[in-house]
Amino acid sequence: MAAATIADVAAGPTVGLLPLVALGPAFAGLTGGPGRTALVGGLALVLCTALGWYDDLLPGRRGTTALVSVAGVTAAGLAAAVMRQRRERELAAVRTIARVAQRVLLRPVPRAAGPLNAAVSYTAAVADARIGGDLYEVVTSPGGVRVIVGDVQGKGLEAVETAADVLGAFREAAHDEPDLLGVSKRLERSMSRALSGERFVTAVIAEIKEDRTVTFFNFGHPAPLIVHPDGTADFVEHQENAPPLGLGLGGGDAQPLQVAFRPGDQLLLYTDGVTEARDGAGDFYPLAARLHLLETESPELALEALHEDIVAHAGGPLGDDAAMLLLRYRSPEAVSSPREATAAPS
Template identity: 55%
Template sequence: MRRPHRPQGGTATRAGLPAPPVWLRLLPVLYVVAVLLVEPATPVDWPVSFVLIAVPLVTAFAHGPVVVGAATVFAIVLEGVLAGTPCCAGRSVGYLWDRHYVASYVCTALVGVLGTLLAAHRIRRERTLADVRFVAEIAQRVLLRPVPHRIGNLLMESLYLSAAAEARIGGDLYEAVPTAYGVRLLIGDVRGKGLLAVETAAALLGAFREAAHDEPDLPALAGRVETSMSRRATQLGGNETAERFVTAVFAEIPAAGRVVRVVNCGHPPPLCLRAGEVRELDSGRSAPPLNLGVLVGDPYHVDVWPFRPGDQLLLYTDGVTETRDAAGAFYPLLQRLRSWGALSPRELLERLHEDLLAYSGSRLQDDTAALAVCLLPEEASAPAPAG
């Protein structure tokens, strides 16, 4: 089962080459054993030892050039032993230097050379892939920095799942920034895929992280991010970029108040989990997605919702609700949340991750990001008295 990608703090280290599966490493041995078991039972006219020619290639799947070279020498020697043993297959004499067997030795040597080159090429490609993964991991840490597990009286966790098994970054994004106005949250989904979507996500996050400390309210914050995205689209030019947009939710939880303020820009509405109840925070007054607001010109609307101690806020991208099962049915997020009961942010996202993979048969159709924030009860958020 694939684990969720959770960006963590600390220094990234370059990973070594992935170890092949045990069965693949043992495949040459199993192959030779099978030949030795079958050889005595076959007629002289059917020398099974000829299939030892494939040993170098079988070895090249999981081992390096040195091991492949050693396997080649072993295969040639074993072919000679089997050919020169009179008792094999009822022979009265050996055929060590018979021209057919000599041709087998030569062919095995040639295949061994090819297998050695193949193993060297495979290792070189694996090292390149390991370097690419390492760079992608660094880019992930820069783009999606780990959210703090606790800010004041708020507990929070993040989740990122990539639809591609080897992918690390994409167009889904999230952020949590403590400011003088409270903790400001962002979750978004860039239209499209590929490098341009990653660049758009990076630009949006950079604008949000800067503006979150300066703008006094959420409409101004959303407007400033909108301006930044429109400016970037103009600079890049091209029809494809002009059509690219980002759905997003901006949320603010003030330090003193017991409310959450939300500005929705065409994104799935946040959910509030409270004592077994799950409620969509949706007033029906969503603004257009970012980079499309200039086409409408309507001001951003702020929705204010109660957010009491013990409540939990879940922000997510449409990769969650658009996950399909084998029959094509969409993932029933609200139904699942109501059935799970009270969970901490970490437990909630771990359960969500496992359930999404189980529901889709580990075949996610889209990238998925989620951010869970819980307001601690008064007794849990208050500092412990000094001894």
């Protein structure tokens, strides 16, 4: 408005710059609230009136038209500001509800689960979303610490709904079933009922027992990693993975795989959004070559460093949901068996 005023004074009444003062209330309605828009509109009317008298356009058709234009734009700006504020309040309420729903669906994992420390990293591909088609959970049961990491086929709200079904079934089964085979069969039955068509879920479920072993069932999911203290790592690969959950192809008949998991080892479960992150040349993220990033005292900091490295490799936001779950033993004392504790020197 100041620029329009100076230009009008410099150019004189013959150029016709007086209506440009209306740009003030027009932009105020887009960026400010009703009060600010009304204030800017009032100032615009004062400037338009003063310039109209200065240019000897008032009373007259051109001056009156300019005043009516400024008043009309101010009224439109006020209406736009009111509607925008209403939409912003509605959006804020929806986001609050969404955050609560997301927190219920993907609850924060417990930092201490039995003898283990747990940390999770999750990045949703959809902007401003906290959840997507990937899922995770950690449950402490009488049989041991049971975990799941999975990936729902597809994206959007339908994938979130499926993730909710998987997590609900796993949470119930993890507490009720006496062994991990029962959990896997229950998951397959639940997903066969819940899913239709070609929808499916890849997942790894695992149980860490007191005897320092971990049992896996893999339903078409990327192989977990066990990282040893010396920096070496092993992919926990079945000879033949079971088919994904929900396809009705006998996933409940999956075969378990049991490996040692000792103090000092780290167990990393992840989704394909991690390993399929591409750089500018189209190369996948070399997860096995970056496991040295996990060598920190805190599992949370370890996953944070790994996530930042994945984003740097991709050169920006990831194109797919990416979830990582890291498990460690808390301390040698936390996992000592009663026999070892008795035999230890005083």
